[in-house]
Amino acid sequence: MKISALLTSAGINIGLCVLFLSLYSVLRKQPANVRVYFGRRIAEENERLRGAFILERFVPSTGWIVKALQCTEEEILAAAGLDAVVFNRILVFSIRIFSLAALLCVFGILPLNYFGKDIKHVRIPSESLDIFTIGNVEVKSRWLWVHCVALYIVCGVACILLYIEYKHIARLRLLHLTSATPNPSHFTILVRGIPKTAKESCSDVVDNFFTKYHSSSYLFHQVVYKVGKVQKIMTGAQKAYTKFKHFTDETVDQGCRTITYRCCLCGTSSNSFKLLNTECEQNRGKTGNESSLKLDDEECTAAFVFFKTRYAALVASEILQTSNPMKWVANLAPEPEDVYWSNLWLPYKQLWIRHIVTLIGSIVFMFVFVIPVTFIQGLSQLELLQQRLPFLRGILKKKYMTQLVTGYLPSVILQIFLYMVAPIMMRFSTVELPTSHSERKRSACCKVLYFTVWNIFFVNVLSGTILSQLNVLSSPKDIPIQLARAVPGQATFFITYVLTSGWASLSSELMQLFGLIWNFIRKYVLRMREDTEFVPSFPYHTEVPKVLLFGLLGFTCSVLAPLILPFLLVYFFLGYVVYRNQLLNVYRTRYDTGGLYWPIAHNTVIFSLVLTQVICLGVFGLKESPVAAGFTIPLIILTLLFNQYCRNRLLPLFRTFPAQDLIDMDREDERSGRTDEIHHRLHSAYCQFPDTEDVPLEKIKIIGEDEEQGSSSGESTGKETREDPKRDLSHPTLKGLPVSRLRHAVKSITFLIRLQKRASRTGGGRS
């Protein structure tokens, strides 16, 4: 690939980027798209933003960039949680280290590489890109020490910056822990593998165990129910309700353009719905212990156990409870919104086997994916393509086509394939039985990361030079040499990859193309009402691996092929702006890992550094420079020692909470007399079955409130729950509710929806 081809590619991408950014700055100002671009703010700040943007119009502007840059870390933390801050720090780290690397390598190493061999240079645009890599430096060159020194500086500064960030995030994590409002998850453990007895119910077993062994701190517990028939019906009812609501609301909205909602179009359905709910409430009061006995066969081997203090919960989660480590397995509970309910009731003993199956599945998938990637890699080798597909020779002779094919096409096809990866990995992570959404996403993030690094970096590097990359695994000794031969040669591909995948993905992230189209279809084709509830959460499992992969590319190419660095730096700057904007405006944070993405990032950076050093070792070996190669070995050792130090010094803080801080918090609560209030709030913190009836009921009542201005029975029910914390909370809404009645409700709702659809069709014709 030549400089001119690269410039063509860069030109296309810069053009696209500018286009997309301008488009975005216009589109975001259209009221119709406000849901797409300000989902978080609308969901959190409730309608306030609606009218604010209608005056500004079709002029591209840069105000959003300024806003994104101006917001502080505290604002991000408040708006999008600690994970967003961690993601932001990853970008900041990347910008810092690659600014230095770009400065150092572009001005220090690039000229050395370019004049490395005593050859006649043609005009720069016609120059091959390989001439800017270390491949152009003479064997036994006396200038290789410059590369070695640059490597030392880049790695050294990277480690220092990494340590500063690690410490900063560990501090933030602790602050997040201590400064937040009392978090029910800190007082709660999730117990799995509860032994079954014939005599006692699951609930009694839990109660007896914790009353016996944690009597001083045990508060109460809440059994997790098996997601069986009841849950299915409940989910069905909820879905039906949601659909029903959309249609009603929409019709109301379109019908009279006012905010005066009428509950339903047809009285019968509304009655059936209300009947169900009132009965539900009536039953709730009556049924006591008999109903809990009824549900016993649905009870399962998991429970949330609540403690008086944070410290007690921590202790209970850390120690081995009994002499059977597969029973009474306790972990700190995830936050209430974060709980992955549908997994909890599955038996704990399946966990280890599921982990192994997932691991094997992911690895197999990782290696099978190689096939299309290898094929794509073949595309970038023009000669090979012309040989294999002779009929293309005519087309490929055109210069423009050649440049397009070599510079652009491979990455695009690869990109399309890669879109499949994240959902598949997410599915794998679901099979792993995570207890929380955040755990699932983090696990998927790791899988996607391994996948990306293997399939984009290694497969591309190695398949170009040797027959099959699987062979490399079988001769680890030769890996440095193999990599050293391949990486500088593949730098061209990586530059185009940064241009296409990096820049373009940022633009499309900003544009939210899918969201935009879906919003359009939803609004104007399906004519559904906007769903305020549904705001996506940030896809850390795809974005973190992406940014880390670019970091890996940057490190490995920094000393060997520094031409990539300016492009990368642009990517990171753009990413910094775009992601901040997206975190602040688009995505909503429902759950948070509490900074657990950082150790992944740290490990990846360390891996990238060591890989860079190993490749440099191989290159220096190939260039027969024993001094440079010799000096690289201590650098590898030092980097690994640094990593080990970080593991000892900082990693434990990301695995557990320090007792000191928890005890201090407990005492502070006690001093301020908040303890009882916190304990009360715990009772309603975790609710397995989302209040399918409560939600519609409250909504209906609240909607009615506008007219009635009175206190709703829905709210008073809520107050009752808080005032009577001693009652059995294990299953507040479903107690004693006959399954047949629920089924009846679902049927009636479904019937309603059908009616409604017909009505809206005819109504749509009328309007």
Added chain:
Amino acid sequence: MKISALLTSAGINIGLCVLFLSLYSVLRKQPANVRVYFGRRIAEENERLRGAFILERFVPSTGWIVKALQCTEEEILAAAGLDAVVFNRILVFSIRIFSLAALLCVFGILPLNYFGKDIKHVRIPSESLDIFTIGNVEVKSRWLWVHCVALYIVCGVACILLYIEYKHIARLRLLHLTSATPNPSHFTILVRGIPKTAKESCSDVVDNFFTKYHSSSYLFHQVVYKVGKVQKIMTGAQKAYTKFKHFTDETVDQGCRTITYRCCLCGTSSNSFKLLNTECEQNRGKTGNESSLKLDDEECTAAFVFFKTRYAALVASEILQTSNPMKWVANLAPEPEDVYWSNLWLPYKQLWIRHIVTLIGSIVFMFVFVIPVTFIQGLSQLELLQQRLPFLRGILKKKYMTQLVTGYLPSVILQIFLYMVAPIMMRFSTVELPTSHSERKRSACCKVLYFTVWNIFFVNVLSGTILSQLNVLSSPKDIPIQLARAVPGQATFFITYVLTSGWASLSSELMQLFGLIWNFIRKYVLRMREDTEFVPSFPYHTEVPKVLLFGLLGFTCSVLAPLILPFLLVYFFLGYVVYRNQLLNVYRTRYDTGGLYWPIAHNTVIFSLVLTQVICLGVFGLKESPVAAGFTIPLIILTLLFNQYCRNRLLPLFRTFPAQDLIDMDREDERSGRTDEIHHRLHSAYCQFPDTEDVPLEKIKIIGEDEEQGSSSGESTGKETREDPKRDLSHPTLKGLPVSRLRHAVKSITFLIRLQKRASRTGGGRS
């Protein structure tokens, strides 16, 4: 190697074994050797055994074998601790599995191998040993499924037995925990990495921290002092005292042949000694806080912290104390006798770097050791030897010499080299900063195990077939094939290894040659008095790897070259008898890991099984039997899954204690009112500086007691300690004792010893 050579080797070894066993049965009955062969019993049952054996005399007998076989597991547990039981169970497991394997393979597979190829068989004694291995089976043989089935049976039964043993030992570990008398180590944690402050002393810092954060359960603490000048002088004084005591006692013993001891020969020395002690006691009462201030610069970053309950200590040891994971690092304390005092005061932050250094050191040592082993391996290839050293050709032509050289010599030389390994690995483990003797020994055990498996199994297997075994590491894909080619060929070497190293090492273990000779020299040449204090503890770090290595050889050869199994079975039977006898009579258990050797054994057996399966996979591949090879792969997966299950189900019990049992024990103590007594006893449990003065003082007093029949001041001092638990216990005997005085004491004792030596020389001449 031919059958006849093997028989020669076996004959020599059987002869030697019988000779040694008979010699042992005679020697053990000689009163002079009673210290060598009954060290444990004498040390523990104090002199009672002395007169019991004098009547029986120079007739070899088998009574000891019967006794060793008759003793139950409970007796071993009581006499030698849980580690001894674990070791015993490893032997039992080996006997069981290899009995089955021998039965199955010798009668099922050996004939198949022997008649595997359609060749003319010569007389069996002249037959090469290779004819009994799988190497003799034809390619594409239709009998290979028998090997595959045998492999399945052996691996399946091994896993079942392994699981039974694992569960049994886990149960014993819990029993050991619960049934024992209250153990001070359960109430104690060892805290390291205590932050230094300028204002407060270390002791105050510890006190403040635990009073603040563990107020409900914290009892008191004891600071570990830096082992500096004081300790050196103390150790010097103790050594001097011990020598001094020997000479005095011996002279007394020789002089009048009665048990009436006089304190000392020369009054002056006795006075100086007494003076020191009384002063010491006087100072002990007087000095309060001033002395602790004096010792502040000697105080260091470790302390024992005592808790009211076992559960509280467990909790404190499991949780992360503060937001700096390198500070306030708490672990459950080792038992008082087990503490490795000289390491405790070293800074905790050195730990990780020392671990890495040790790891690298051990690996380097492991690979450097290859050189002599490779040379030795060359010796067994007779042709090579004759080529290299032509002058030996004459000697080697003699048939007997040939057989000796090929069958015997290599193992003997190897054995001599291997004797160096254990002390070196022990030294490495000491550098790792273990906090207890048992931890140090266990760590050394692991290192010796890795070393042994690599250097005896892999190096021998691989160096015979390819140029350098290091090359194998660089092509992991070919390992199964390489091993499959090499292992059946090396079976001959392994058989001789079992004969020489295995059988002979058991005989020498039983004979205690070094002990015997040293005892003789000590008694009749140096004329020193017997040292009842010094009884060695069982060398688990050499014996566990040895037994596990033979297990590995057995598994890998079982299906491929079953001829090794009978020899191995004899080894295990003999080992069972010998080790039981030694554990009961010779060695004394000072410290115990609580069964932590079992996970090592389990992992090694799993490794052996998987290795066997991989080798069989390679062999079946070489023999072009896709069915057999195909069926081996699920076996590997199943074995690994089994291992994972054990890791989940049983391993956690070996890492920590279950809270349930500890809480039950705490409650039991409370019910029976023993709590206060236990707390009192904790005060004197851990003593950093062994009571150099107290020991002699008490001894002297107790010796005097025989004449005086009165209450000794030494005992009353002991009572005082118990009655006054509130006093500062951090350093009971040394407080306020001026260093100059100690130095004076040492000088005077050294002077005494010189005097004494002269006296005994002249006395020896007289007697």
